[in-house]
Amino acid sequence: MENIVRRTTTDAVYEKLHDEIISLEILPGTKLSESEVARRFGVSRQPVRNAFTRLCNDDLLLIRPQKATEVRGFSMERVELARLVRLSVELEIVYRAVGVWDASCQAHLAENIRWQEQAIEGGDLTKFHALDYDFHKLIYVLSGNPTAFEVMLECKQKVDRICLLSLEKSSEATSILTDHRAIAESLALRDLDAAQAAIRAHLSRLDETIEFIHETHPNFFE
Template identity: 55%
Template sequence: MQSITDKIERRTTTDIVYESLYEAIVSLEILPGTKLSEADIAKKFEVSRQPVRDAFNRLEAQDLLLIRPQKATRVRSFSMERIGHARFVRLAVELEVVRAACQVWKPEYSKLLEDNLKQQKDVVSRSDAEEFHQLDYDFHRLICELSGNPLAFDTIQECKRKIDRLCVLSLGRESEAETLVRDHVALAKALADRDEAMASETIRRHLGRIDKTIEEVHAKHAEYFE
């Protein structure tokens, strides 16, 4: 029987392999369709094949790898069907979150969003895309928490990841930050007013902005799609 120490060490090794591969895949350092070998990855990280296999399974569960018996494991190509499903699910969840938020919103909640929005405006003025990404993450997570549905953000993030990988192929994403901040400001006002109709309309417009990017990437990089 394995000791607890052995299990902790194996889990830690798996995490290291997983996190490294995850970042390489979502950043497109490793492109869709690329073959990955357990043996090669194990050699690269100087580990046994078991933690690599465990990391592969986690990546497959996130739709980032395609593992088939007796065939090479590949980085999963984009799928318009899966992307469309992710868009549908995220919109459905966010609409319900803002509906719930409007029912319970308090003035002190608006102050929390205002603090986040001030930081968003500041990082956009400095063209700090990485920091804006984190603040955008915090903004949507905060609304989930304040609405009383913190776990909803896990679903939102899962859907968002499936589209973010594709967006790396898009040019001019940084220029959209100002537009996204304006959407966030409008959403914050709708929540402060407890205006469910306006909050829902703003969320639809906000999430719909990605559709043009998806279409453009699909047209320009068809080789990365199923």
């Protein structure tokens, strides 16, 4: 029973801190104390220590003996590797998607795009970011490759915080939506060349995003 309680408490602390770091409620470079986090959640330090270890394994925390634990900044090396892996996987996924795409698949993407439009109109960039995530996941699921999305997710999460920061640019969400429309239209036509070109164009925005964030938030980089 004790192990079950400890695991559940660790999960709760981990999930909350993970969400706050990914959503930038807790910014890169922020120092975190085991004792302070334990008081905040009303738990002992052990589940907090366990949660910190998991976040460290996710490359979200930097734990240094005898020094303060802090939220990791962005690593150019890790970001570039994640971008390469994601591009390779998504090019293969649209290849598979084109082979099975039908009106039902397209209807699901169209609904997601309508929600994206509403989020932009309402100025809800956090919701738009979540819908961006869902858009890509839908392509994996509808093409019959949901497990591949889980594998790719680790790479995606390494750049999610940068992507969220990029939405500070007023035109960024609209540009991403335009890319999503191009991807959806190519899949509807089952045009592999167009779909892969749209994926390349979409993911290449990360280069501009990194440059923009490096200029506006240089202290967020390692």
